[in-house]
Amino acid sequence: MRRLTPYLLALPSWMWLAIFLVVPLAAMASVSLQTGNVIDGFVMTFSVSNYSNAISGYSTQFARSLVYGGLATVAMLLIGYPVAYWIAFKGGSRKSMYLFLLLLPFFVSFVLRTIAWGFLLSDDGILFGTLKGWGLLPADFHVLATAFAVVAGLAYNWLPFMILPIYVSLERVDPRVVEAAHDLYATRGAAFRKVVLPLSLPGVFAGVLMTFVPATADPINAQVLGGTGNTMIGNIIQTEYLVNADYPTASALSFTLMAVLLVGIFIYARVLGTENVLEAAAR
Amino acid sequence: MRRARLGDRLLHGYTWLVIIWLSSPIAVMILFGFNDTPSKSNTRWHGFTLKWYEQLFAIPDLTTALRNSILIAAASTVITVVIGTMLGLALGRYRFRGQGATNFLVFAAISTPELVMGASLLSLFVSANLPRDAVTITIAHVLFSLSFVTVTVRARVVTLDPALEEAAKDLGAGPWATFRQVTLPTILPGVLAGAMLAFALSIDDYVVTSFVNGSTLTFPLWIVGSVKTGIPPQVNVMGTLIFGIGVLIAIANAVVARRRI
Amino acid sequence: MNRLYTPALVRGMTQPRTRREAFRIAGLSAAGLALAACGVEGQKAAPPKADAVQEYWAKQQKHGKVVFANWPEYMPEDKAPLEQFKQATGISYEYKEVINENAEFFGKADPVLRAGQSLGYDIVVMTNGIQLQHMIELGYVVALDQSKMPNFLANAGAKYKERSYDPGNVHTMPYTSGVTGIAYNTKYVKDDVTSIEALFDPKYKGRVGMMSDAQEIANFGMIALGIDPENSTEAEWKKAGEKLKAQRDAGIVRKYYDQNYIDAVSKGDVWVTMAWSGDVFQRQLAGEPVKFVVPQEGGTIWTDNMLIPKGAANPVDAMMLMDFLYKPEVAAELDEFIQFVTPVPAVQDLLRKKADSATGEDKQALLDMVDSPLMFPTDADYAKLHSYTKLTTAQEQVFNPIFQSITQA
Numbered sequence: 005m006r007r008l009t010p011y012l013l014a015l016p017s018w019m020w021l022a023i024f025l026v027v028p029l030a031a032m033a034s035v036s037l038q039t040g041n042v043i044d045g046f047v048m049t050f051s052v053s054n055y056s057n058a059i060s061g062y063s064t065q066f067a068r069s070l071v072y073g074g075l076a077t078v079a080m081l082l083i084g085y086p087v088a089y090w091i092a093f094k095g096g097s098r099k100s101m102y103l104f105l106l107l108l109p110f111f112v113s114f115v116l117r118t119i120a121w122g123f124l125l126s127d128d129g130i131l132f133g134t135l136k137g138w139g140l141l142p143a144d145f146h147v148l149a150t151a152f153a154v155v156a157g158l159a160y161n162w163l164p165f166m167i168l169p170i171y172v173s174l175e176r177v178d179p180r181v182v183e184a185a186h187d188l189y190a191t192r193g194a195a196f197r198k199v200v201l202p203l204s205l206p207g208v209f210a211g212v213l214m215t216f217v218p219a220t221a222d223p224i225n226a227q228v229l230g231g232t233g234n235t236m237i238g239n240i241i242q243t244e245y246l247v248n249a250d251y252p253t254a255s256a257l258s259f260t261l262m263a264v265l266l267v268g269i270f271i272y273a274r275v276l277g278t279e280n281v282l283e284a285a286a287r
Numbered sequence: 288m289r290r291a292r293l294g295d296r297l298l299h300g301y302t303w304l305v306i307i308w309l310s311s312p313i314a315v316m317i318l319f320g321f322n323d324t325p326s327k328s329n330t331r332w333h334g335f336t337l338k339w340y341e342q343l344f345a346i347p348d349l350t351t352a353l354r355n356s357i358l359i360a361a362a363s364t365v366i367t368v369v370i371g372t373m374l375g376l377a378l379g380r381y382r383f384r385g386q387g388a389t390n391f392l393v394f395a396a397i398s399t400p401e402l403v404m405g406a407s408l409l410s411l412f413v414s415a416n417l418p419r420d421a422v423t424i425t426i427a428h429v430l431f432s433l434s435f436v437t438v439t440v441r442a443r444v445v446t447l448d449p450a451l452e453e454a455a456k457d458l459g460a461g462p463w464a465t466f467r468q469v470t471l472p473t474i475l476p477g478v479l480a481g482a483m484l485a486f487a488l489s490i491d492d493y494v495v496t497s498f499v500n501g502s503t504l505t506f507p508l509w510i511v512g513s514v515k516t517g518i519p520p521q522v523n524v525m526g527t528l529i530f531g532i533g534v535l536i537a538i539a540n541a542v543v544a545r546r547r548i
Numbered sequence: 549m550n551r552l553y554t555p556a557l558v559r560g561m562t563q564p565r566t567r568r569e570a571f572r573i574a575g576l577s578a579a580g581l582a583l584a585a586c587g588v589e590g591q592k593a594a595p596p597k598a599d600a601v602q603e604y605w606a607k608q609q610k611h612g613k614v615v616f617a618n619w620p621e622y623m624p625e626d627k628a629p630l631e632q633f634k635q636a637t638g639i640s641y642e643y644k645e646v647i648n649e650n651a652e653f654f655g656k657a658d659p660v661l662r663a664g665q666s667l668g669y670d671i672v673v674m675t676n677g678i679q680l681q682h683m684i685e686l687g688y689v690v691a692l693d694q695s696k697m698p699n700f701l702a703n704a705g706a707k708y709k710e711r712s713y714d715p716g717n718v719h720t721m722p723y724t725s726g727v728t729g730i731a732y733n734t735k736y737v738k739d740d741v742t743s744i745e746a747l748f749d750p751k752y753k754g755r756v757g758m759m760s761d762a763q764e765i766a767n768f769g770m771i772a773l774g775i776d777p778e779n780s781t782e783a784e785w786k787k788a789g790e791k792l793k794a795q796r797d798a799g800i801v802r803k804y805y806d807q808n809y810i811d812a813v814s815k816g817d818v819w820v821t822m823a824w825s826g827d828v829f830q831r832q833l834a835g836e837p838v839k840f841v842v843p844q845e846g847g848t849i850w851t852d853n854m855l856i857p858k859g860a861a862n863p864v865d866a867m868m869l870m871d872f873l874y875k876p877e878v879a880a881e882l883d884e885f886i887q888f889v890t891p892v893p894a895v896q897d898l899l900r901k902k903a904d905s906a907t908g909e910d911k912q913a914l915l916d917m918v919d920s921p922l923m924f925p926t927d928a929d930y931a932k933l934h935s936y937t938k939l940t941t942a943q944e945q946v947f948n949p950i951f952q953s954i955t956q957a
Contacts, residue, residue, distance in 0.1 A: 009462075010381035014389060017374035017433060021392050024430045028407030029395065042658065043685050043941045064957070087305050090298040101541040102302065103480065108533040109310050110487040112526040115510045115518070119811070120312030123330070126815045144754065148817060149803045163309065164487070165435070168480040169442045175476050176446040192294075203446070210442040214397065214435055221400045231803045232796055235956045242402055243956060246651035247762070248948055249658070249682065258403040265398045266391075326834035327621070330814060333835075346625070348645060406655060413659045498656055502617070502644045502668060509620075512648045515807055516621035517830060 036255035046252060054256040062240050062257065066264070069237040072151065073220030076158035080166040080215050081208070083159070088167045088207070089200075092174035103171065107164045114161075118228050121157070122148065149231030157225035162218060166211040173207030174200070205276060212272060217265050237261055313530055320523035327517030339520040346521055349509055353525055356506035359421055360490040363428035367485045371433050372478050375440025376470075380447065396434040404431060405498030412499060419501030427499045428489040435488065436481035443477025593687025605693045605863075613640045614865040617669040619852065620645040622724065624885040629878045636872070639865050647673060654679040657857070661688045666859030670866040673723050675852050676713045677763055677936050678944060680720070683855070685941070689719045690856040696867045697721070699874035708891040711851065712778055712935055720853035721870050724882075725889040727925065727933060728764055728848035731809070731823030733816050734837045744772045744843035746820050748791070753800050757812055757821030758792075760804035762951040763936040764848065765792060768822060769951075770937075771846040777937045782946055785937075789950040796954055804955040814838055825922040826888040833916075840922055842929055849933035851891075884914075889923060896924045 036054055040046035059066070091102045109117065124131055127146045135141045147153050177200060185195040223238030230236075237257065245254035319329050323336035344350045378389060408427050412419055447470070455465045471478075493507045500508060510522055616630070623630070623643060630641045647653045653674065660667055674680045683689050700721055701709070708722045732741045736755075747756055747768065759765055767777045769788030780788075795801055802818055810827040812818040814836040828840035854873075856866050872878060879892035880899055896918060903914035917923050925933070939947055 010377040010383040010386075013373040013377035014383075014385075016370040017437070018389070020370065020429060020433065021396065024408060024411070024426060025392065025396055025399070025404075028404075028411045029399065031410060032403060032407045041941050041945070042682055083305065086298055087302045090295075090302045094295055094299065098541045099476075100479065101537040102306070104483065104533065104537040104540065105306050106309060107483045107487050108530060108537070109313050111490050111533060112313060112316065112530055113507055113510050113522065114491050114493065115507070115514060116316045116522065116526055117312040119330075119518070120315035122808075122811060123315055123815075124312065127817045129815065146817065160309070163305075165484060168484060169439050172439060172443045172477045172480050173446060176443065206442045206445045210438045213394070214438055217394075217398045221398065223400075223402075227806065228808065232801050232955075233957060238400055238402075240956060241400055243952060245402055245406060246649075246655045247678070248944070248952075249654070255403070258400050261400065262395065262398045266394060269394065324834060326830055328830050328834045328836075330811060330831075331834055331836060406659075409656065410659045413663045413665060416665070497648075497652060502646050504646070508648075509645075512620040512645060515619075515648075515827075 032255045033259060035251050036259055038252045040252075042249035042251070051252075054252045055260060058253055058256045059260055062237065065235055065237045065240050066261070068235070069220045069261075070264070070268070072155050072158060072226075072236060073216050073222075075155045076162070076219045077166075077212055077216040079155065079159040080163050081211070084163055084167040084211070085170055085208075088170035088174055088204075092171050092177070093179060099171075099175070103168060106167060110161075110164060114224070118157075118224075121160075122228070125153070148229060149234075151230070151234050153229040154226050154234050154236075157229045158219040158222060161222075161225065162215040165214040165218075169210035169214065170204055170207040173210075174204045177203050209273065209276060213269060217269070220265060221261060313526075316523050317527045317530070320520055320527045322520060322523075324520065327519070329518060329520050329523065339524050343521055343524055346519060348504060349506075349519070349521060349525075352504040352509035353506045355421060355503060356490050359425050359428060359505065360486050363425045363432060363489045364482055364486045366425070367429045367432040367436050368478060368482045370429075371436030371481060371485070372440050372474070374433070375437045375477070375481075376444055376474070378437065379441040379444030380449075393434045393437050396431060397438075401431070401492075401494035405495040408495070409498045419499050420503045423499045423501070424496055424503065424505065427495050428492060431492075431495060432485035432488045435484045436478075439481040439484060440474060440477040443474045447473055593685065601691045601693075604690070605695075608864045610639070610864045610868070611862045612638065612865070613642070614670045614862050614869050615642045615644070615668065616671045616866075616869065617644050617646050617667075618671075618673050618723075619647045622673070622852075622886055624881065629873060629881050630869075632878060633869055633872045637868055639868065641869070644669070650675050650677060650679040654682060657683075657688070658686075661686070661858055664859075666861065667857050668861075669857060670860040670862045671854050671870060672857050673852050673854055675850055676711070676720075677850070678939065680713065680853065680855075681939070683857075684714075684719050688858045690858060690860060690863055691718050692721070692856070692870075693864075693867050696864075697871050699871045703874045703876055703879070703892045703894060705891055705893045707930060708851070712938060714853070720855045721874075722851045722891040723854050723873075724886050725849055725851040725891065727825040727842060727889065727922070727929075728759075728767070728822060728850065729825065729840055729842040730820060730847075731813050731828045731838050731840050732820045733813050733818075734839055736816050736819045741820060741839075741841055742844050744768065744845045746843075747822065748772065748795050748800060749820075750798060750800060752820050753798070754802050755819040756795075756800050756802060757809040757818040757823075758795075758801050758804050758955075759809070759822045760806055760955045762948050762955070764822065765804070765955065766947070766951050767848045767934060767936060771843070771848075771934065774845070777848075777934050780937055782943070785947055785950050789954065792951070792954050796957070810838075826886075829887055829920065829922045833913075842921075842925075842932055844932070846932045846934055849889075849930075849935060883923070884917065887917065887923060889925060 034048065035046065037048060037050050037052070038046040039049045039051050039054070087106075091099055095102055123129060125147045126132065127148065128136065132141060132145065132147070136143060136145065182195055182199060185199045190198065221238050223236060223242050226234050226236040226239055241254050241257045244250045244257065320339055321335050321337065322329055322332055323334040323338070324331070325333065374389070377383070378386065405427070408430070409419070412423055417423060452465055452469055455469045460468070491507055493511055496505055496508060510518060513519065513522070627643060630643060634640060657667055674683065697717070700717070704722070709717060711717075711722070714720045730741055730744070730746060732746070746752070747758065758768070766785060766788055769792045770777045770780055770784060773787055773791060775784045775788065803812070805812065805821070809818065809821045809823055810831060813821045813823065814831050823840060825840055828838050831838050854870050856863050860866060873882065874892060876892055876894040876898055879890055880895045880902070883890035883895050884899060899914055900918045903911055903918055906914055921929055937947070
């Protein structure tokens with residue numbers, strides 16, 4: 005019975021994923037190897053050229069998405085880790101309250117939040133208009149319609165997905181372990197680096213996985229906050245699928261994106277050695 | 288000791304700063320729920336009014352959409368938390384055949400662009416002759432939230448000390464009792480965090496929902512539909528109320544927790 | 549027939565947890581073909597033959613209900629026109645605001661219609677353009693019953709009865725139209741903008757908005773070069789593409805917008821932008837400092853059209869409703885709310901009469917509408933307005949990349 009436990013635990017999710025993810029994705033993979041158009045139909049031709057055309061045609065947007073996603077992830081890590089740290093160690097009885105408050109804005113419509121940011125960050129709006137009036141900023145300074153706005157938007161929208169998992173693993177760390185390190189003459193920095201940080205790595209890995217991946221694939225922030233030259237691969241996929249009804253190209257792009265992200269996460273896991281942590285824990 | 292206190296205070300202030308930063312657009316949203324705008328567009332301040340609060344349910348489709356969103360989010364959160372926690376436990380605690388493949392599937396679910404997920408689910412439902420409505424929306428929401436709950440719970444489970452569970456078993460506890468009294472309390476923060484993420488993902492989802500909704504409207508769908516002609520202030524009011532109720536829950540939680548200690 | 553999900557494919561790609569699961573999935577899909585033959589059949593349909601159309605309609609009957617799918621804010625809240633329809637004919641209606649964008653709607657409708665299933669709607673509204681073209685070419689649109697369109701034939705403006713994208717009104721009836729022109733913020737732009745060249749003017753560097761839709765931006769590129777978009781050739785598209793690319797490379801364009809240009813120009817983030825008439829009208833009502841102008845070189849007119857999708861359950865009732873909306877009084881009620889361009893010219897006089905007998909704010913609002921060229925373009929205006937370029941599927945493959953490579957670089 006013991007041996008069966010993991011299989012039984014995983015069973016419902018497996019079924020869900022098998023039916024609703026694997027089957028549709030397999031169909032999409034099949035479509036990605038077809039040629040044709042929406043009017044005359046698509047035929048399976050095993051055309052790998054869909055992939056090579058997609059990659060060569062949109063390599064700029066691919067690279068750009070990885071850069072924006074990466075920058076946003078680093079930003080989220082730097083901004084979010086201290087918050088997770090403080091709530092985990094010093095949040096006391098109010099931990100859940102803080103976590104909930106972090107997520108609460110995201111229960112409210114994304115559209116409203118974005119419009120509100122557009123209002124706040126408007127070139128001559130409340131924030132920048134005032135600063136320009138005081139002569140602190142040049143007249144043609146603008147944040148909207150820049151790469152910075154897109155990356156900031158990505159970081160903003162996915163931040164709780166970085167903070168929560170890091171919190172979850174940090175909260176497990178016994179503060180007495182940190183105290184013990186201090187007792188053994190470790191400085192605060194060393195105690196953090198050698199004791200706390202490694203213990204939080206599973207959380208950091210989870211956080212990076214849940215932010216870097218969706219941020220890189222995200223089309224909305226580029227669409228709303230970007231200018232010319234900020235188009236991301238998510239936008240391309242959207243155009244190819246919806247506007248051009250070019251299902252094979254859209255599918256090929258999606259699978260390429262997933263493959264690239266998988267490689268990225270894999271490298272990251274190896275470098276961090278997180279895989280070892282997970283394995284060791286499971287033993 | 289004094290240096291430690293200062294560091295702690297800075298971090299405390301910093302945490303509040305981040306919370307405020309995350310909430311700043313909400314402030315704008317709340318403000319424009321009081322805007323006395325004469326036209327369909329609600330972007331320029333005209334004056335203070337409470338009339339939108341009175342006319343909150345004046346748009347029946349919008350009210351229905353909000354109700355749908357809340358019900359679907361609740362249902363999908365419950366389902367996702369249950370099966371996702373189970374999967375997170377399995378992945379984090381045990382070694383079993385197919386673990387690598389499962390990890391890969393979890394990753395695939397996160398990395399599938401929403402558009403692809405929505406479109407391929409629609410094709411699946413069409414092939415299976417399944418009518419598109421709240422049920423299919425819930426199925427889709429569970430699908431994309433599952434990985435987030437699993438990964439979050441797994442991050443927590445990985446830190447579990449198996450010795451505790453073994454001790455419980457040695458003392459004669461059955462598997463369910465062990466789970467309920469030893470494992471669950473320890474992983475609860477991970478489960479709750481996953482639940483909050485799942486709820487947030489579901490209640491504000493647009494792309495996937497837009498493919499599999501049939502003609503059932505959810506709150507985000509309705510709002511996006513109204514962007515072209517102007518989002519009515521009732522939407523701001525509803526957002527304000529959701530946020531307000533959330534804040535009250537958070538405060539109540541804090542008060543209750545304090546009393547427990 | 550959708551052959552994407554075949555038993556062989558499913559068995560090969562998944563590991564169903566139970567055999568029952570496997571059989572269930574297998575049973576759901578069409579008859580088995582190996583993975584190599586997996587494909588999606590084209591549904592290209594020949595134009596309907598007149599007798600086939602008549603045969604179809606001869607078999608249809610009135611059922612007493614109709615399901616109308618439309619864009620948001622295209623029907624007054626009290627649904628007065630629909631209520632009047634119900635009073636007059638006894639047909640009950642269901643009205644659903646489920647269409648947000650043509651591309652998105654087509655993306656949702658294609659798999660359903662391709663599988664031979666019904667969308668669940670009797671009337672659907674789509675803008676003329678690539679997706680509507682696809683719907684017609686794929687045979688997803690029921691040919692209208694020409695004998696049941698008396699109000700349309702009597703009351704629709706001449707331009708709305710002769711549309712290049714639907715000659716003979718075989719498939720669609722216009723619902724409302726809009727004009728694409730230039731909007732500018734009067735706070736930042738002190739001169740009167742009259743020419744399309746304002747969009748390409750270096751003095752507005754970084755302050756110009758263009759639309760991201762390939763057909764919209766192509767039209768303006770061609771109009772700026774004096775080309776008629778409706779009859780343009782590939783060489784002319786390329787020329788337009790070069791002009792637009794130059795505009796982009798010179799840093800003149802701040803952003804290619806889907807729909808959010810109106811917020812941007814109202815706030816002054818963008819000073820001059822391509823824009824739709826109705827959006828500007830709305831903002832003017834709200835007191836924003838924006839003005840709209842149809843460039844003297846020309847602008848674009850687009851139409852949202854009613855059509856009956858394949859598999860509609862109540863086509864006869866749908867025809868009756870579509871035609872009912874062409875009664876001038878009903879059209880006037882619709883247009884008063886929608887505030888775009890109505891296909892029924894008589895509405896202008898009706899609204900004027902209503903304004904005469906109204907008082908106060910209502911009177912002013914009505915007069916603003918009646919006198920607005922945004923809602924009632926003059927003949928001179930119409931002469932300058934062009935439709936989108938009509939494209940075959942093959943031409944699309946050339947047209948789209950030219951312009952998308954500019955907006956999505």
